[in-house]
Amino acid sequence: MLAQKLGIIRQEINKSIENSHLRASPPQILAASKGQGVETIEKAILAGITLFGENRVQEAYEKWPAIQQAHPAVKLHLIGPLQTNKVKQALGLFDCIQTLDRPRLAEEIKRVWGVGCGVSGDKPQKLNPDTRLFIQVNTGEEQQKAGVFPRDADDFIRYCKNELKLPVTGLMCIPPAGDVPAPHFALLRQIATSHGLNELSMGMSGDYAVAARMGSTIVRIGTKLFGERP
Numbered sequence: 001m002l003a004q005k006l007g008i009i010r011q012e013i014n015k016s017i018e019n020s021h022l023r024a025s026p027p028q029i030l031a032a033s034k035g036q037g038v039e040t041i042e043k044a045i046l047a048g049i050t051l052f053g054e055n056r057v058q059e060a061y062e063k064w065p066a067i068q069q070a071h072p073a074v075k076l077h078l079i080g081p082l083q084t085n086k087v088k089q090a091l092g093l094f095d096c097i098q099t100l101d102r103p104r105l106a107e108e109i110k111r112v113w114g115v116g117c118g119v120s121g122d123k124p125q126k127l128n129p130d131t132r133l134f135i136q137v138n139t140g141e142e143q144q145k146a147g148v149f150p151r152d153a154d155d156f157i158r159y160c161k162n163e164l165k166l167p168v169t170g171l172m173c174i175p176p177a178g179d180v181p182a183p184h185f186a187l188l189r190q191i192a193t194s195h196g197l198n199e200l201s202m203g204m205s206g207d208y209a210v211a212a213r214m215g216s217t218i219v220r221i222g223t224k225l226f227g228e229r230p
C-alpha cells in the first residue's frame with residue numbers, strides 16, 4: 001500500500017520535472033508522520049522512505065529514539081514550530097530543524113550548541129554535529145503562521161549565517177491554503193538563491209508536483225502517503 005503510493009508520487013514528480021527548465025533531479029520525499037504510530041512509521045521505512053518530519057518535539061520524543069536506534073540511516077526533521085525551552089531536546093533528536101524563524105530561537109540554538117549537549121528524556125545527549133537548520137519564511141505574511149516575513153528574511157538569514165555562524169543550509173515555506181502555490185515557491189527559491197542556500201523544503205500533498213518543478217529539494221508529504229490523519 002505505502003510502497004504503491006510512494007511509487008505514484010515518485011512517478012508524478014518525475015513527470016513534472018521532465019518539463020522543468022530549472023533542474024533535473026527529483027526532490028527527496030519527507031514523510032510527515034505527525035499523528036502516525038511507530039508501527040506505521042516502520043512500514044514506511046520498509047517501503048523505502050528514509051526521511052521523516054515531525055511537528056511536535058514531545059510527540060517525536062515519544063516515538064523516535066527507538067526508531068532511530070533500529071534504523072540509524074533514517075533521518076528526522078522538525079517541521080513544526082520550536083519553543084526556546086525545547087531546543088535542548090530538539091538538538092538531541094532531529095537531524096534538521098526546518099522552522100528557525102526568530103532571533104531569540106537562533107540565539108538559544110547557538111547557546112545550546114556551544115554547550116555541546118542536549119537531553120534525551122532526562123539524560124544528557126551528545127549533539128549531532130551534522131544537524132542543519134532551515135529558515136521558515138512566511139511567504140503569505142499570515143499573522144497566525146510561523147516564519148519570517150519575506151522583507152525581513154535577508155537580514156535574518158545574514159544574522160544567523162554570518163553573525164551567529166549557524167549551519168543554515170535551506171529555506172522552508174507553507175503557502176496559504178487556497179492560494180496558488182507557485183508564486184510562493186518562486187519567492188522562496190529567489191531568496192534562497194540570493195543567499196547561496198541550496199535546500200528548498202516546499203510542496204505538500206496538494207502541490208508537490210508544482211514544487212518539484214520549481215526547484216524543491218524536499219517535499220513534505222503526509223495525507224497522500226498515510227491517508228487522512230488519525
Ligand SMILES: *Cc1c(COP(=O)(O)O)cnc(C)c1O
Pocket residue numbers: 032034055079080174204205206220221222223224
Ligand atoms: C502536516 C504537514 C505536512 C504534510 O501535509 P499533507 O498536506 O498532509 O501532505 C507538510 N508540512 C508541514 C509543516 C506539516 O505540518
